[in-house]
Amino acid sequence: MIGRLRGILVEKQAPEILIECNGIGYEVTLPMTSFYHLPQLEQETIIYTHFVVREDAQLLYGFANPTERKLFRLLIKVNGVGPKLALAILSNMSAGQFVHCVNLDDVATIVKIPGVGKKTAERLLIEMRDRLKDWGNDIATPMTDTISVDNQAEEAKFVIASSNKDDAITALVSLGYKPAQADKAVKAVYKQDLSSEELIRDALKSMV
Template sequence: MIGRLRGTLLEKLAPEVLIECGGIGYEVTMPMTSIYALPELNEQAIIYTHFVVREDAQLLYGFANKIERRLFRLVIKVNGVGPKLGLAILSSMSADQFVSCVAHDDLTSIVKIPGVGKKTAERLLIEMRDRLKDWQVTHTAAPLVSGTIPIELHHENTFVTNAKGDAINALVSLGYSQQQAEKSIRNVFKAESSSEDLIRDALKSML
């Protein structure tokens, strides 16, 4: 079991990052709330991980802190909720926000998460209510602030295309349809925005 990685952050291409530890590059899939909390490229980063082994793949999921990882592990135990949906939940809201939704039976906010229908949302609220009844946050949740992804700015149009394209691809990876992703990015687009800025603003606009 790989529980934690500490190394140099080489790439950010949401929802995946590449981190080099001891000469080995690990591809890690992370929720956007965790990606926002990462340092700049080529700096040292610590990622708490959850390792999933399937017949056709070995997948590594990463989180900014143990609180997010713990919640992810609880969520994927819910019937019908797998790692991809767990990732979408923690990309749409912080751990504290999700716990608050469960505590207040906020079905409306849960249903807005991509891939979560009404029945799944109801199941999440029912099953997570017992699992979170003794939940205590002992670590500050990852702040929803944007980092910066260095991009070679030879031409402004290149930056715009890359930022919009990367943001749309990230939203599709999180479960949104191509049409939803394109529309939400179009609504929040600013020429100076990085892909992380666009993803963050788009996710906020859809909740």
């Protein structure tokens, strides 16, 4: 089991990164809530990981902290919820925000996440309620909390602005949104000076 990686951030193309550890490059897929906290390229970072082995692939999922990873591991234990859907959930809200939804039995917010229908949302709330009851108040932050992207402020923008738009749309599609839905959401929040990460963040916020 690969539980943590510490190395240099070589590439990042949401929601995937390449992190080099002792000469080995690991491809890792992150939820956007963790992706926003990444440092600039060529800087050292620590990623908490969950390793998935399938017949046709070996996949690494990464998280900014152990709490996000813990929730991911609980989510994939729910019937009908795989890694891709768990990733989509954690891309739309932080672990604390999800716990807040569970505590409020907030089906309306959960069903806005791509791939989550009403029955799946209801099952999530029922099963996760018991699994999260011992987590305490340290994770249950209000839904009004926002994810900080201040560490991205100094990162260089792409020379071609339309590239940022395309990258944002591609990232949303990889998270489960339909191409037309992703295109519409990104265009609605598009500003030329926004990075692809900022476009993804704003597009996700507009849909949930």
